[in-house]
Amino acid sequence: MSDTTTTGGFAGDPAAALNVAGTSGCCGNPPRATITLPETVSAGPCCGTAAEAEQAGACCGTAAKAEAVASGTGCCG
Amino acid sequence: MLRHRGEGGGGRVRDGLLRMNTADLPAVAVGGLDRLLDEVSGERMASMVATLAGDAFAGRRVGSTGGAAARAWLGEYLAGLGAEVVVDPFPVRSVPEVYAAPVVTVHDGAAQRHPAFGRQVGLHPASADVPLSRRGRLGVAGAGDPAGVWLVMPDGISLFDAYGHAEHAAGLLLARPVDAHGWQYTMLAGPDPGPLPILCLDPDTHTELLALASTGVGELSANAPIRRPDVPAANLYARFRTGGRGEILLTAHVDGVGDLPGLRQPAAADNASGVAVVCEAARLLAPTLPDGVGLCVALLDAEEVGALGSAHHTTRLARSGTRPMVINVDGAGHLHQAAAVEAGGPAHALLAVLDQAGRHTGVPLAAGPVASDNRRYAAAGLPTVGIGAGMAGYHSPADTPDRVEPGTLTAIARLVIATVWLAAHDNTLGDNR
Structure with missing residues (x-):
């Protein structure tokens, strides 16, 4: 088996998995039916801004976290 | 065998990570892995998903009688596979x-x-x-x-x-x-x-x-x-093998959001599917790993209230000085384009074998958020990957067993088995960079 006979594995740089959105936060994935190839973005809180999270002393700003739950995108789990 | 940068051989180095073709593995080794992969049973996993999503377990909310019943059933199952099973209780406050x-x-x-x-x-x-x-x-x-x-x-x-x-x-x-x-x-x-x-x-x-x-x-x-009662929660740990030169920890959360009055919420994809995958992987890997490679399964509680089960487990691991390589599965129900992978901790070597395993098993992988227990282990400094392969229902009555694809269960179990097998047969376990 070789690269020419399988489509598995990472299409890009596997190290990107160390730097996906929300890695430093605790909030959950948006509910979704299927996994699609995501765009990789820099690490940061999954809700709101890094400044709001820092001000709240938590993974995400309080209001942003509440918004995430209210909109059904969840927070933690 | 997996080689590291500068060691030559057939691997490809890309952006600091070793990329390998499965052609780099000795034929006899690949043969051993392939025989193992052939034994993966989607039927067995689908049956477990159906059981865990059944009426008796009532959605498996943390602190519920259904959650406790599911834990007891899984404990018996894992003990039946030859594992030493331990229940580790902890309290959880204010569960809606x-x-x-x-x-x-x-x-x-x-x-x-x-x-x-x-x-x-x-x-x-x-x-x-x-x-x-x-x-x-x-x-x-x-x-x-x-x-x-x-x-x-x-x-x-x-x-x-x-x-x-x-x-x-x-x-x-x-x-x-x-x-x-x-x-x-x-x-x-x-x-x-x-x-x-x-x-x-x-x-x-x-x-x-x-x-x-x-x-x-x-x-x-x-x-x-x-x-919002305070409730008792508990993790289930199943040790299959004792390590000496390395330890592998397979994890998945058992708890769901629980039934609502008059509404069944089976929690089949999230996360009976992940539980079925790690149980199947452990069943097949336990008798075949090399001597000195430890293998433990942690079926975690209280993920849905903020990944508290894994937080509790990391404190246990820290106290015991154990530093396993962690693979967490959160959702193996509906693979679309690729399985999402989120890594943390010193996981470069783990990612390299995961990539190699993906290539060998034909499972496409993509960097993407997996907001689950893997984050707790990564935050504790352990080499960790979280794998998510889709949910056709999510935290609702639509998360039913019939929407969990046996093909996806099989693909992710094969991916996990290949990853562990490859890690156990080279120096990855002792190389938690």
């Missing part, structure tokens, strides 16, 4: 529990109707517990005197902004998306409860009530029966 279906009536001046619980109306996790119905006029948040009024929150107003306009209000009504099957999502984690009952409305009902509120003729009566 809807203890009765809310009774909601909309009065439009001419008639009344009852929005359906679970579809058109649900309880927000930050709602106050209001067991008895309150009747009041419908109004728009931010417009007029809120006293005694059920306030419909227009789009764009946050919950916390709404509180600023809600003194002595009867309650808050906010829009919330529903899934493809029309169900509201159940969330257990979220902000602390506020002073008011809060109902979530599906977009159509929200639009209707906002229009009624604008006319000034509408009324609503509703209660909000939601309490």
Whole structure:
């Protein structure tokens, strides 16, 4: 088996998995039916801004976290 | 065998990570792995998913009798595979529990109707517990005197902004998306409860009530029966092999968001599927790993309330000085384009073998958020990957066993087995960079 006979594995740089959105936060994935190839973005809180999270002393700003739950995108789990 | 940068051989180095073709493995080694992969049983895993999603376990909410029953069943199963099984209890505070279906009536001046619980109306996790119905006029948040009024929150107003306009209000009504099957999502984690009952409305009902509120003729009566008991939780640890030169930990959360009054929420994809995958992987790997390679399975509780089971487990591991390589599976129900992979801790070597395993098994991988227990292990400094392969239902009655694809279960089990097998047959376990 070789690269020419399988489509598995990472299409890009596997190290990107160390730097996906929300890695430093605790909030959950948006509910979704299927996994699609995501765009990789820099690490940061999954809700709101890094400044709001820092001000709240938590993974995400309080209001942003509440918004995430209210909109059904969840927070933690 | 996996070689590291500078060692030559057939691997390809890309952006600091070693990329390998499975052609780099000795034929005899690949043969051993392939024989193992051929034994993966999608049928066995689908059966486990159906059992865990069954009526007896009632959605497996943390602290529930259904959750405890599922744990007991899994403990017996793992012991039957030859593992040494330990139950590790811990307390969890303030878990939201809807203890009765809310009774909601909309009065439009001419008639009344009852929005359906679970579809058109649900309880927000930050709602106050209001067991008895309150009747009041419908109004728009931010417009007029809120006293005694059920306030419909227009789009764009946050919950916390709404509180600023809600003194002595009867309650808050906010829009919330529903899934493809029309169900509201159940969330257990979220902000602390506020002073008011809060109902979530599906977009159509929200639009209707906002229009009624604008006319000034509408009324609503509703209660909000939601309490937050402190509950007992427990992780289940199953040790299959003792390590000496390395330790592998396979994890998945067992808990779901739990049934609602009158509504089954089976939690099949999230995360009976992940549990089935790690159990199947352990079943096949345990008798075949090299001497000195430890293998443990942790089936975690309280993920849905903030990954508290894995947080508890990391403290146990730290106390014992154990530093396993961690693979967490959160959702193996509906693989679409690729399985999402989120890594943390010193996981470069683990990612290299995961990539190689993906190539060998033909499972496409993509960097993407997997917001689950893997984050706790990564935060504890352990080499960790979280793998998510899709859910056709999520935190709703639509998360049923028939929507969990046996093909996806098989693909992810093969991926996990190949990853562990490859890690165990080279120096990856002792190379937690």
